[in-house]
Amino acid sequence: MHNSQEGRKLKVGVLGATGTVGQRFIALLSEHPYFVIHALGASQRSAGKPYSKAVTWKQTRPIPSAVREMPVHECKPEYFASCSVVFSGLDAEVAGDIESAFRAAELVVFSNAKNFRRDPNVPLIVPLVNTSHFSLIPQQRSLHSPPLKKGFIVTNANCSTTAVVVPLAALEKAFGPIESCMITTMQAISGAGYPGLPSLDILDNVVPYISGEEEKIEWETLKILGGVTETDEGLKAFDMHARHPFRISASCNRVAVVEGHTECVSLRFARRPPPSPQQVREALANYTSDAYALGCPSAPRHTIFVHEEPDRPQPRLDRDFQQGAGVCVGRVRQCRVLDIKFVVMANNVAIGAATSSIINAEFAVNKGLIT
Amino acid sequence: MHNSQEGRKLKVGVLGATGTVGQRFIALLSEHPYFVIHALGASQRSAGKPYSKAVTWKQTRPIPSAVREMPVHECKPEYFASCSVVFSGLDAEVAGDIESAFRAAELVVFSNAKNFRRDPNVPLIVPLVNTSHFSLIPQQRSLHSPPLKKGFIVTNANCSTTAVVVPLAALEKAFGPIESCMITTMQAISGAGYPGLPSLDILDNVVPYISGEEEKIEWETLKILGGVTETDEGLKAFDMHARHPFRISASCNRVAVVEGHTECVSLRFARRPPPSPQQVREALANYTSDAYALGCPSAPRHTIFVHEEPDRPQPRLDRDFQQGAGVCVGRVRQCRVLDIKFVVMANNVAIGAATSSIINAEFAVNKGLIT
Amino acid sequence: MHNSQEGRKLKVGVLGATGTVGQRFIALLSEHPYFVIHALGASQRSAGKPYSKAVTWKQTRPIPSAVREMPVHECKPEYFASCSVVFSGLDAEVAGDIESAFRAAELVVFSNAKNFRRDPNVPLIVPLVNTSHFSLIPQQRSLHSPPLKKGFIVTNANCSTTAVVVPLAALEKAFGPIESCMITTMQAISGAGYPGLPSLDILDNVVPYISGEEEKIEWETLKILGGVTETDEGLKAFDMHARHPFRISASCNRVAVVEGHTECVSLRFARRPPPSPQQVREALANYTSDAYALGCPSAPRHTIFVHEEPDRPQPRLDRDFQQGAGVCVGRVRQCRVLDIKFVVMANNVAIGAATSSIINAEFAVNKGLIT
Amino acid sequence: MHNSQEGRKLKVGVLGATGTVGQRFIALLSEHPYFVIHALGASQRSAGKPYSKAVTWKQTRPIPSAVREMPVHECKPEYFASCSVVFSGLDAEVAGDIESAFRAAELVVFSNAKNFRRDPNVPLIVPLVNTSHFSLIPQQRSLHSPPLKKGFIVTNANCSTTAVVVPLAALEKAFGPIESCMITTMQAISGAGYPGLPSLDILDNVVPYISGEEEKIEWETLKILGGVTETDEGLKAFDMHARHPFRISASCNRVAVVEGHTECVSLRFARRPPPSPQQVREALANYTSDAYALGCPSAPRHTIFVHEEPDRPQPRLDRDFQQGAGVCVGRVRQCRVLDIKFVVMANNVAIGAATSSIINAEFAVNKGLIT
Incomplete structure (x- = not known):
């Protein structure tokens, strides 16, 4: 049995938390059975503010109360060290470097950005289709320099x-x-x-x-x-x-x-x-x-x-x-x-973006890829 | 040389004059170099009223002054006897019978309705494409019972x-x-x-x-x-x-x-x-x-x-x-x-409807098919 | 304590069930804690069909499974005799006669139609505002000919x-x-x-x-x-x-x-x-x-x-x-x-229509006006 | 009689020529009876390019052929010295300084920007309403330092x-x-x-x-x-x-x-x-x-x-x-x-913007305020 079924909650982070995809991540994760939002990342301009001050919220549901006052951090791995999963809704201009750094810091990243979709060691997974591609994760870790124990990146599709x-x-x-x-x-x-x-x-x-x-x-x-x-x-x-x-x-x-x-x-x-x-x-x-x-x-x-x-x-x-x-x-x-x-x-914005990342992460949890 | 080039105007009628396509016919014909609107036809409900009272005008230009007070007739050939051309913007529910009757009365009908598009003797003409199909007109007339001297129907496409x-x-x-x-x-x-x-x-x-x-x-x-x-x-x-x-x-x-x-x-x-x-x-x-x-x-x-x-x-x-x-x-x-x-x-609503009928009629005038 | 708090469900009917407001009633009532849809009424054209065949469903949620196969009746009181409440989403053209007949048959009608809004004995109640107007109900019943024991009509506003x-x-x-x-x-x-x-x-x-x-x-x-x-x-x-x-x-x-x-x-x-x-x-x-x-x-x-x-x-x-x-x-x-x-x-379509009727009915249940 | 009625054309310039209002000015002026577009001004980024390369044209009519290849200049008075009138569609961020400089160079500016609307010596003229306010122009010129002979600014309203x-x-x-x-x-x-x-x-x-x-x-x-x-x-x-x-x-x-x-x-x-x-x-x-x-x-x-x-x-x-x-x-x-x-x-975008400026300029020409 995987962790979640034992009732344990997993801490997760959201990168690009103030953007369109990031807002959707937050709306979905705030009602998730075992993922719990623990850290939020955005640009330097937002860093240090409580989430409700940093975001121009455009969802039809109000900002979940659990994150209203949560501080927004810069997108640096140190603020997300205790997160089992990090969801990325970052823009392509910055996603490459940030997601690389997070993986190098042994973090698990599920990304909506396009930067790693063509990487020969990064699976591009539509969770209703090709979860079998998670089989590449061990190789992604072992070919990393230095080799990784836990960190990896999975992208979802356009x-x-x-x-x-x-x-x-x-x-x-x-x-x-x-x-x-x-x-x-x-x-x-x-x-x-x-x-x-x-x-x-x-x-x-x-x-x-x-x-x-x-x-x-x-x-x-x-x-x-x-x-x-x-x-x-x-x-x-x-x-x-x-x-x-x-x-x-x-x-x-x-x-x-x-x-x-x-x-x-x-x-x-x-x-x-x-x-x-x-x-x-x-x-x-x-x-x-x-x-x-x-x-x-x-x-x-x-x-x-x-x-x-x-x-x-x-x-x-x-x-x-x-x-x-x-x-x-x-x-x-x-x-x-x-x-x-x-x-x-x-x-x-659901299966086409945030929902796909979340199901991918649920699948990875289920398969024991996330600890 | 055809008539129009000698400066003579040709009287035309519009069937379905209060409908969407009919309104567009009227807007276009009111500025035409040689077609002059002479008679308007619509349903029995509109018959007898001046056009401006019968129509719910939905064009961005005001109703042309020349037709504001023009009486609306029922769609019977007798009211259109002096029209060289009759443009039809009739609904398919009624177009078949009315257009047949007009042709039988030796009138020339250019129709937007779908009723005759599949008739083996009626050309379906997109005027920027297949005006060569006017060559069927003599046969359409001769096979009519009784044979026609002037009347014919030409449709344009969806x-x-x-x-x-x-x-x-x-x-x-x-x-x-x-x-x-x-x-x-x-x-x-x-x-x-x-x-x-x-x-x-x-x-x-x-x-x-x-x-x-x-x-x-x-x-x-x-x-x-x-x-x-x-x-x-x-x-x-x-x-x-x-x-x-x-x-x-x-x-x-x-x-x-x-x-x-x-x-x-x-x-x-x-x-x-x-x-x-x-x-x-x-x-x-x-x-x-x-x-x-x-x-x-x-x-x-x-x-x-x-x-x-x-x-x-x-x-x-x-x-x-x-x-x-x-x-x-x-x-x-x-x-x-x-x-x-x-x-x-x-x-x-232009080349896809009324404008096509009008160019078709211009072509027929040019080729001497309309007298 | 009122009935609902004892866990008893109340049967309700919906008039105009295939229309826009009727569909909203059905979507809302299918998730209601104590109202249970029991009978559906629509025009003669729909009568006899299962609801899913009679309706052109335009809500973003699928037709609730409980009503998919429920037969649609004509809007006659006999089909609604066991309903504690009847919600009306009828068009104004027919609402007057039908709602009158239902009231005369000792049924309780909560109506969205405008027909009775100006009636001096019918309350026009926006449930967030003037539920005090329910005080007119005894008089509405007693002035009816013959006097009523249970039936009444309440409307909600435009x-x-x-x-x-x-x-x-x-x-x-x-x-x-x-x-x-x-x-x-x-x-x-x-x-x-x-x-x-x-x-x-x-x-x-x-x-x-x-x-x-x-x-x-x-x-x-x-x-x-x-x-x-x-x-x-x-x-x-x-x-x-x-x-x-x-x-x-x-x-x-x-x-x-x-x-x-x-x-x-x-x-x-x-x-x-x-x-x-x-x-x-x-x-x-x-x-x-x-x-x-x-x-x-x-x-x-x-x-x-x-x-x-x-x-x-x-x-x-x-x-x-x-x-x-x-x-x-x-x-x-x-x-x-x-x-x-x-x-x-x-x-x-919520507080402006169906939701208002439903809250009004809940209030009436609470006040003991519905038995 | 004013100049235009003698058939003489007046050269005009357009500032902010690549923007929304500037495009509308160009579309309207290209068909004007006596204003002729002579010079175009935009930001440094556009300067030096032919207009058709500098603009993202969003009008429903194609770019007028007369301006397609016209070079775009920076918004400096020297490029507009021979213009009788300069129309400004500049953004408020830059309009103040540029329009001031143009006036100081004895140019006549009709502006859509808000910068001078509250200036006590600049008329705010809706041409269908208060052309009488042109009477302030002599004072605007005389109070300028140094006093002006020809230059002035007129704004139109929001x-x-x-x-x-x-x-x-x-x-x-x-x-x-x-x-x-x-x-x-x-x-x-x-x-x-x-x-x-x-x-x-x-x-x-x-x-x-x-x-x-x-x-x-x-x-x-x-x-x-x-x-x-x-x-x-x-x-x-x-x-x-x-x-x-x-x-x-x-x-x-x-x-x-x-x-x-x-x-x-x-x-x-x-x-x-x-x-x-x-x-x-x-x-x-x-x-x-x-x-x-x-x-x-x-x-x-x-x-x-x-x-x-x-x-x-x-x-x-x-x-x-x-x-x-x-x-x-x-x-x-x-x-x-x-x-x-x-x-x-x-x-x-017509009477609410470019058309107002143009009528204002026509009025000024008529009154002899433009030479």
């Missing part, structure tokens, strides 16, 4: 990637490799953080471009859906879906939605004939994440909720289902160009 | 079809047949008419479904981009792109935009190797419609305006360019699944 | 009225009569029901008019804030604030907000000198409703939450606080024309 | 002030002094410039606060509607409406509208009995600005357009009427607290 890899993983599990996939996203403004998108750019408008986003989807999907192989030198390595070539093409758009990314997906299976829409629907609905099976408390009961109504999922109506921890799929039907097409919607 | 067929036509002209095409639309609320979409359905939301829309795009595109062949019986027929199979898959979404449909398009050419993005950009920018070449006054100078900025076209910024009579393309780039992908944006 | 009377009541309690009050509302689209406002009317727009709304605010406020007097004939009557003349002027606007009415209020007290902004802030924050004091489970702990930040309350951030059961006030400051001005925001 | 002073001026002209006025605004996001308001703050929301805005309305209105008196020292001075005390109370809100400020206004006249709503309607409709009477080409024919429909004006439908150069009023009716209430809507 929010738009997260939405789509969940159904893709379910379908590969059921029907074998996918050969190609076209994704067109309609992404919420909260994906850009705060202040993020100027209102003049998006009210009564669509912006058919998000810098770097298409590349992230195309690359991250391969790392997440790929396996772990062994190199000639005896090292573990992410195979980037090398067992079967997988072509992905993404087109990313920003729309006037506060929360919830909607994505139109078409795909072609390697297997001929391909599964029918009904078989696809069933495979999606039956897919269960290992995280849920293992009892991670933040993992959703329905990894993928499959809508039957012709006009769902919709971000405003479906983004809060299961606290946004799962993904919703609808309109599963045949595609005249590839095989199957459908719509997927996921809450970009 | 607004979301119109946007995409313009660049597709330009590319087929330059590079030969397209083999497959994926289209994901983000459509404006004005495409649904008035009252149309309830505000509760679309504010802070995306609706990933528009009833019948995907089928329209997939079918209409083939009729428009196809040619005219001769059957064994010596009749002309639309070949539905039969010279080369063309697979089209559309996914339609409604977004919180007032005007302007944005569509993400990916396509594969038959020709190997395919053209480069730069060749595609040039072919699009150089494409000129026959309607413009012939001097139709409402045809835009730039059939396709190609944006170089990475984040354009955008509906709010680009929908009024050239009074919305052309289409805008941007983000031409390689696609990892098909060959090329790009974004197209077109004003759904 | 959503925009509800928001403003709560702080007004708090201020009159603390500082004596208000002499005049100017109210400018910015109301959410959900206040108009579904389909309600066409999206073309409100996207990128303000509509400075809501039919009948200003009159409702001006009249209902007087009934709610007024007292109960005795007439020469020995009858009880609402005094419409006659003890001190109170002039109210409202200007109502619709804005592009899904949920939450925001209202700018300025007022002048009879008392000279008037209270200071700080005194007003304290009086608002200290005000507690009798419903909360008595332990009504849906009454909010903070009847009025007073914001100190200069830019709050805001509908998107504050409408879900306390499940929308209270009201939020901010920007309390001096007014150069009257005495004091402030901003009030209330959730129009 | 956009939300401009909307309301036009009907207030019309009513004071017709019915004498107004004693008190309550104003609640619903302001468009474009009023905050670019990037301005973060989209997360305004989508599905109202922000009931705009920093400093209420004070601006309350103070500027008095300066604009006030007269010019002579002091004991023989100097001219703005009397701030001292001839009759005028109390103004404003409440400012930001709403999800791109362009067009809507304001609910209630007012009390000194005169008893007050005029009727119908008299008010007529006075508003009949009011004509001196600028229009004198033939200023950008002055609107209808200074105030009075709507009869109950639900107008609305920003989306009415902001482009007369290119946004006038104001629209509707819903004139009695107020139960003060005398009369109505709704006013004005285009904040």
Whole structure:
């Protein structure tokens, strides 16, 4: 049995605590069954203030009382020494150095930042998909200089990637490799953080471009859906879906939605004939994440909720289902160009960000990776 | 030379004059160089009232003074007998019978309704693309019972079809047949008419479904981009792109935009190797419609305006360019699944509706089909 | 002690169960500590269907499982005979006759409809303000023909009225009569029901008019804030604030907000000198409703939450606080024309509609008016 | 006759040319009958670049071809020496020093910035209201050190002030002094410039606060509607409406509208009995600005357009009427607290900003103040 099941609480820290993702971490962690917020980190400008003075709180729930008066520290490992887990909502400009320093200080970091996603020793884990990639952690520790006993970094994926890899993983599990996939996203403004998108750019408008986003989807999907192989030198390595070539093409758009990314997906299976829409629907609905099976408390009961109504999922109506921890799929039907097409919607600030980090941490606790 | 060039004005009528498309017809025709609004038709409820009393005017320009006091008639041919052209913005529920009756009365009808789009003797014409389909008109007249001397019906396409067929036509002209095409639309609320979409359905939301829309795009595109062949019986027929199979898959979404449909398009050419993005950009920018070449006054100078900025076209910024009579393309780039992908944006109430009918009528006048 | 505190559940019915307010009733009642949904009523068109087939569910939570398969009945008293309370979310077109019939059948009706709000024997109760008006119930029963033993009707106020009377009541309690009050509302689209406002009317727009709304605010406020007097004939009557003349002027606007009415209020007290902004802030924050004091489970702990930040309350951030059961006030400051001005925001579908009816019913249970 | 009427063109410059107001100046001036853009000024960062490279153009019309390649200069008088008029769209942070320097160099500056609005020698002119305040210019020049021959500064008002002073001026002209006025605004996001308001703050929301805005309305209105008196020292001075005390109370809100400020206004006249709503309607409709009477080409024919429909004006439908150069009023009716209430809507980026400066300059040309 892992620690938490014995009723012991684990102290956790939050880096970038005043930012958009950091606020979401705090809102979620304040109600967590065994993680307890112990330390908050932000920029030098915020350091020394009580949290309620340092933050411009933009969540719909008030600031949790437990953190209102908690002091904000600079993001230095010494202030987080007693934290079993550190969640990072840092901006990419500073996340690289800070997260490195925390790992070097034997801290465990679950990061939303993109800096380490392409690191060959850092798992990029969508907790409803590829928790098997935790198997790289021992190697990450041993290759570190000096080798680490406890510290490691795990990243989670970009929010738009997260939405789509969940159904893709379910379908590969059921029907074998996918050969190609076209994704067109309609992404919420909260994906850009705060202040993020100027209102003049998006009210009564669509912006058919998000810098770097298409590349992230195309690359991250391969790392997440790929396996772990062994190199000639005896090292573990992410195979980037090398067992079967997988072509992905993404087109990313920003729309006037506060929360919830909607994505139109078409795909072609390697297997001929391909599964029918009904078989696809069933495979999606039956897919269960290992995280849920293992009892991670933040993992959703329905990894993928499959809508039957012709006009769902919709971000405003479906983004809060299961606290946004799962993904919703609808309109599963045949595609005249590839095989199957459908719509997927996921809450970009829940499963697309903070919730993913937290489930990853719960999984790591469960597997004994955190002590 | 045709009549208009001799300075003669042509009387025109508008059916469905109080509706969304009808209002747009009136706004455009009130500034037309040679069409003059002569008669207005609407439902029985409006008949007998002056136009300004019958309409709930929703355009940003005031009601043109020339029609304010013009009486609204029922949609019966007798009230339109002296009209050289009748524009129809009727709802599909009534358009079929009324437009039939007008044609039978030797009137010329340019219709936005969907009722006759699939009729094998009625051209479905996007004026920036396939004005060559006017060649079917003599057969439409001769096969009518009794045969007609002057009357005919021409339809224009659904607004979301119109946007995409313009660049597709330009590319087929330059590079030969397209083999497959994926289209994901983000459509404006004005495409649904008035009252149309309830505000509760679309504010802070995306609706990933528009009833019948995907089928329209997939079918209409083939009729428009196809040619005219001769059957064994010596009749002309639309070949539905039969010279080369063309697979089209559309996914339609409604977004919180007032005007302007944005569509993400990916396509594969038959020709190997395919053209480069730069060749595609040039072919699009150089494409000129026959309607413009012939001097139709409402045809835009730039059939396709190609944006170089990475984040354009955008509906709010680009929908009024050239009074919305052309289409805008941007983000031409390689696609990892098909060959090329790009974004197209077109004003759904201008080139996507009333403007198309008007250019079609200008073309017919120019070709002597209207007397 | 009342029944509920002995752990007994009370069966309740919902009229207009498929409409916007009805859906909200069902969502709230499905989690209620002692009300249990027992019967659902809707139009003839829905009758006979299971609820999940009859409704177009538009709430962000899924249909509660307890009502999914519950049959929908016509709104006839016989189907609701065993209900201790009937909540009505009926449209005004039908509410009058149906609610009358239910009362005549000795049923207790808590209604959101406007039909009986001006009835001199029907209390118009905002549960955070004037539960004292329940004192009219015995007279309502005795004057009914034939006299009733159990049946009665209580209405709650229009959503925009509800928001403003709560702080007004708090201020009159603390500082004596208000002499005049100017109210400018910015109301959410959900206040108009579904389909309600066409999206073309409100996207990128303000509509400075809501039919009948200003009159409702001006009249209902007087009934709610007024007292109960005795007439020469020995009858009880609402005094419409006659003890001190109170002039109210409202200007109502619709804005592009899904949920939450925001209202700018300025007022002048009879008392000279008037209270200071700080005194007003304290009086608002200290005000507690009798419903909360008595332990009504849906009454909010903070009847009025007073914001100190200069830019709050805001509908998107504050409408879900306390499940929308209270009201939020901010920007309390001096007014150069009257005495004091402030901003009030209330959730129009929670405290502005269904939640008010439910707290009213809880209060009536507590007072022994429901058996 | 003034110069322009002899067909001579006047060279003008634009300061802050790359900003929101500067772009609007350029769009308007590129179609002006006698002002010709000659020089552009922006920050050091833009200096030296052709305009099209320096600007992120956000207007719905393309960059006018005449300025595409025009070089952008730093905002130093030497580059604008041959300009008869300089329009300033500078930010307040830099406008003070730059505009001072331009005036000292004998240049004529029409400014949108707030820096000089409270200067006792600088007129604050809404061109549809108080062009009589140009009478202060000789004194502004003579009191300058050293005295000026040609240079001066004129400011125009804040956009939300401009909307309301036009009907207030019309009513004071017709019915004498107004004693008190309550104003609640619903302001468009474009009023905050670019990037301005973060989209997360305004989508599905109202922000009931705009920093400093209420004070601006309350103070500027008095300066604009006030007269010019002579002091004991023989100097001219703005009397701030001292001839009759005028109390103004404003409440400012930001709403999800791109362009067009809507304001609910209630007012009390000194005169008893007050005029009727119908008299008010007529006075508003009949009011004509001196600028229009004198033939200023950008002055609107209808200074105030009075709507009869109950639900107008609305920003989306009415902001482009007369290119946004006038104001629209509707819903004139009695107020139960003060005398009369109505709704006013004005285009904040047209008459509320650039258009006002341009009409002011046209007026000055007409009066011979510019040579």
